[in-house]
Amino acid sequence: MVSNNRKVGVIGTGVIGNGWIARFLAKGYNVVAFDPAEGAEMRTRTLLKRIWPTLEDLGVSKDASIDKLQFVNTIKEAAEEAEYVQENVPEREALKKQVLEEIDKHLKPTGIIGSSTSGITATTLQEGLRHPERLIVAHPFNPVYILPLVEVVGGERTDKAVIDKAKALFEAMDMKPLVIHQEIEGHVADRLMEALWREALHIVNDGIATTDEVDRAITYGAGLRWALMGPFMTFHMAGGDAGMRHMLEQFGPALKLPWTKLVAPELTEELKERVIEGCENSGQGKTVAELEEKRNEFLVKQLALVSDYWPLFNKTE
Numbered sequence: 001m002v003s004n005n006r007k008v009g010v011i012g013t014g015v016i017g018n019g020w021i022a023r024f025l026a027k028g029y030n031v032v033a034f035d036p037a038e039g040a041e042m043r044t045r046t047l048l049k050r051i052w053p054t055l056e057d058l059g060v061s062k063d064a065s066i067d068k069l070q071f072v073n074t075i076k077e078a079a080e081e082a083e084y085v086q087e088n089v090p091e092r093e094a095l096k097k098q099v100l101e102e103i104d105k106h107l108k109p110t111g112i113i114g115s116s117t118s119g120i121t122a123t124t125l126q127e128g129l130r131h132p133e134r135l136i137v138a139h140p141f142n143p144v145y146i147l148p149l150v151e152v153v154g155g156e157r158t159d160k161a162v163i164d165k166a167k168a169l170f171e172a173m174d175m176k177p178l179v180i181h182q183e184i185e186g187h188v189a190d191r192l193m194e195a196l197w198r199e200a201l202h203i204v205n206d207g208i209a210t211t212d213e214v215d216r217a218i219t220y221g222a223g224l225r226w227a228l229m230g231p232f233m234t235f236h237m238a239g240g241d242a243g244m245r246h247m248l249e250q251f252g253p254a255l256k257l258p259w260t261k262l263v264a265p266e267l268t269e270e271l272k273e274r275v276i277e278g279c280e281n282s283g284q285g286k287t288v289a290e291l292e293e294k295r296n297e298f299l300v301k302q303l304a305l306v307s308d309y310w311p312l313f314n315k316t317e
């Protein structure tokens, strides 16, 4: 377990920033946070209170405490004494660059900056920084305080030692950093999810299935396998005794059929309404916070299963 007096900064405390705050606090860090939105601090503290039992189930370090969180009024205060700063502002390039420049201005030279960006490359975000060599993309998954994956991507000017240090930091926080060696918009995981998301929107837009039916098609089928295996091992096992070799012979030709569209449909008002109404119906009047509680309960159990079984199907390093 990590026991420390170390300090990190978190800039932008929405869905993802709050997830990082929870994970850092659970590992005993002092967290200094900044978000200009009215009520941001209250929102974070309410969430922390609600999810702390979940964090305890997952294992918090001896010196972990919600009291180690401090909200400040400027990026300068959040960055100046930190060893690591995580940026989580909305996905707009100009805004991110402005915020990152401000962090860079006040962070000590040995400090590292991670951006949660889902799609922008580190090379783009490095433009204009005093110390571009200490910027990485550290792309997490919601809820950050439960899901271990973080994609770590350096830009053209990132120092390799910074990637190694960030990887070690995330491992010490019980995360599973995936270092991606070649930059691409959307990194790896979001490109995969985006392909499925676009197809799901087409299916709903074309009236082929409802949002609920699409969700069922995943939950009771592929979704159950995906917790343990990605697309490659899943298809290896779909090929019978000869595994992937047979799978490719049998289903390879189908890849040429025009089954998937991939180019996103137009987000018309009608499609938006259909999707929103579908999700609200599936939620059966429960608030997102109520759904979140049950999802967390499920993920904690599932994570334990994955830890037990995953090494049987995948190399551990």
Ligand SMILES: NC(=O)c1ccc[n+]([C@@H]2O[C@H](COP(=O)([O-])OP(=O)(O)OC[C@H]3O[C@@H](n4cnc5c(N)ncnc54)[C@H](O)[C@@H]3O)[C@@H](O)[C@H]2O)c1
Residues within 6 Å of the ligand: 011, 012, 013, 014, 015, 016, 017, 034, 035, 036, 037, 040, 087, 088, 089, 090, 091, 099, 116, 117, 118, 119, 139, 140, 141, 142
């Ligand atoms: N939501 C997800 O599932 C998810 C997953 C992985 C990564 N991300 C990435 O994380 C980042 C944040 O996404 P989110 O979903 O948390 O968004 P969000 O809208 O929930 O939160 C953004 C927060 O940034 C704050 N903010 C705006 N301007 C700011 C500024 N100048 N300084 C500091 N804070 C400011 C807002 O007040 C808000 O609280 C994005 O880059 C997104 O692509 C999101």
